[in-house]
Amino acid sequence: MKATFWQRLDLWARHLTPFGLTLTFVILSVVPMHVPGFARVAPLLALMAVYHWSVFYPRLLPVYAVFVIGILQDCLAGTALGVNALVLLVAFGIVLSQRRYLIGKSFFIVWLGFAIVAALAMAAGWALISVFSVTFVDGQALVFQYLVTLGLYPVICWFFLRWQQAFLSTE
């Protein structure tokens, strides 16, 4: 009886880690890095995390968790409330509807999928901000941000896959 309780608690804690990791990424993304020019092209860590978990473990990152992550990001980053939430929800929606094309494929397909999803989600974010502030926001930084995010995805993906092997594959 005791063992099963601890086992359940253990499993529950493990299942919470995708959400926890994504929250940590959101906080990490606003920590000042003191690297010249970095703040402008900082990678969208939360987008990577949401993409990754919704491809590999959508059950562990439910849609309301994505919403909460987006709102937290909005609050911390100072963007208009709801913008990042929408960006992440768009990414989440695209991945869930196209998941069968991504699952079980090689890493490059997953990466390509991320390239497309991130492009669409960031374009949606850009459009939202532009409409919200009734002006054309400069897209140059966004393009660099996209490239940095894309380039960093293999590293993050490797980390998450190791994490999955270590903590989530015992199910």
Place this chain on the structure above:
Amino acid sequence: MKERPRQIFRVEAPIRTLAQRFVYLGLVAAAFALMLLGKADVLLVDRMRAHVTDAVAPILDFASRPVASAKEIVGEVHAIVALKSENDRLREDRARLLQWQAVARRLESENQALKGLLNFKPGPEASFLSARVIADAGGAFAHSIVLNIGERDGVENGQAVVTGEGLVGRVAIVGARSVRVLLITDLNSRIPVLVESTRTRAILAGNNTDQPRLIHLPPNARMPRGDRIVTSGHAGVFPPGIPIGVIAGVGDGGITVQPFAKRDALEYVRIVDYKLDGILRQPKKTHRERGTGR
């Protein structure tokens, strides 16, 4: 990927997906509603943002320290490597600055004498608060930083945030233990400025890039590249004369300004209270004032 059959999944699959779709669309609608709410009731959304930032501030404070230490170590190594050239440069600087010091002394005494003649009344003394930058949120969407002090330290909305180099931004949202600073490069930042040499008035408008633009210039205004831009003091939020930057480019895209304050180097900043009343007080305040006024 194998899904293990579980008891919770006995619910019919189509109903599940339908319900999920409803939740998804509901949340998308909620996000839109929040955006509209942010337009309609800025105070409410700002307060909510302040609460969330307050809650995360201790974590941010903790997380930003290792990075700051790493930066310090790198800085030390750089300093040791560049010791010789730095020394030469400083020698030159010192020689030059000594001349300037002589000029400044002479001007100061002259200024004092003239003020005495004019019966000049000095403005109220400014007071300072120092704070550490614990979050730097950038990217294409917004430019703001979060500081580790708050309302209980006496920070108020609208106060100027400066470094030794120049203006960084202004206090935009005050929480109990965190303060959000709207940088001068943010899309929503508008600051009345002067071109120092020609005294031409303009508005410095942020556009989410590193170089804000000058707008609302008088026609045929002369804008020499490299001229200093300072606050003009109009609108009563900032006092006149805080250095901001230099004119970096004059072209078809408008006149861009390169700010003095380096964003990546922001670690400690000063919040300056000039005792000015340009920013509209929040309703909470007026209520209290009314309460004490009786």
